[in-house]
């Protein structure tokens with residue numbers, strides 16, 4: 001049975017639909033990443049689960065039990081807010097003990113539990129400090145220890161790493177994953193960072209305008225987005241817009257508005273009279289010397305001119321102009337090869353199976 005289940009949950013503020021008929025499950029010990037642009041309803045979804053908001057419609061269930069009518073303190077939820085809101089006048093020890101004291105946890109056992117949580121988040125020795133005497137990353141860990149201390153049935157983390165700089169964020173992302181797995185927490189992590197969502201989540205939900213646009217394993221969402229919105233939200237992409245011509249063998253001929261022809265997989269549903277957008281991820285495009293056979297044949301090949309080469313550590317990011325003037329973004333692994341030069345004529349190639357076809361305007 002799922003530890004957390006939302007069924008057709010809707011939340012209105014006046015006539016504004018903040019959360020629009022969403023349903024999903026989270027299984028025991030799994031992490032679900034909730035991803036989407038600012039204002040799409042992520043925090044509202046967490047507030048509905050924790051009981052700070054009441055749905056206008058639908059149900060929130062914990063291990064099969066309907067939470068209707070239960071106040072926040074009657075739900076076994078460990079919460080970490082968007083700004084992690086530690087109590088500034090309390091010590092680290094008092095902050096972590098807070099939830100335990102307010103939930104009638106056996107008083108004699110509180111010190112041991114606090115100590116256990118502080119070793120989990122690697123903050124032993126910091127017990128008597130106040131939040132103002134800690135770095136951002138340390139405060140974040142105290143907030144996490146506080147959320148996990150109460151043996152929560154469900155853990156809700158709202159942008160847990162957003163207050164941190166990029167390097168610390170990456171380090172803590174890995175630590176956070178380890179800590180959650182150590183306590184087998186059933187977790188929802190809200191983020192608007194797609195890399196974070198994909199690296200933390202066993203599954204990912206992409207939201208927009210209060211609705212779930214797509215849900216799946218991180219790799220599935222990246223390689224098989226159903227709409228342009230999801231494809232653009234998860235990772236970088238190159239786009240062509242055009243029409244599909246009659247097909248065979250599960251493949252179709254695609255003709256772009258600028259006259260490019262390529263072979264693509266046939267999308268689900270009708271292809272007649274509809275415009276499609278084709279997405280090709282930058283790392284799926286191969287660059288060859290002119291006249292050099294493509295290792296991706298039989299595929300899609302076109303001439304191009306390199307307009308920019310940027311060497312970013314392990315990766316090369318190239319901008320290539322193709323016939324019609326469109327600029328493609330291409331990434332290559334940098335393994336010490338001679339760098340392509342701006343102005344160089346090349347041919348670019350990609351497999352039909354590397355093309356993602358979605359309805360235009362989706």
Ligand SMILES: Nc1ncnc2c1ncn2[C@@H]1O[C@H](COP(=O)(O)OP(=O)(O)OP(=O)(O)O)[C@@H](O)[C@H]1O
Pocket residue numbers: 013016018036037038039040041042043044045192
């Ligand atoms: N109490 C409220 N009254 C009216 N509208 C609200 C209220 N709370 C949230 N909203 C609106 O509901 C929508 C969803 O808000 P929410 O806080 O869930 O967004 P979010 O996805 O968490 O965004 P962010 O990434 O910026 O945190 C927004 O348009 C917001 O303005």
Ligand SMILES: [Mg+2]
Pocket residue numbers: 042043044082158
């Ligand atoms: Mg929010």
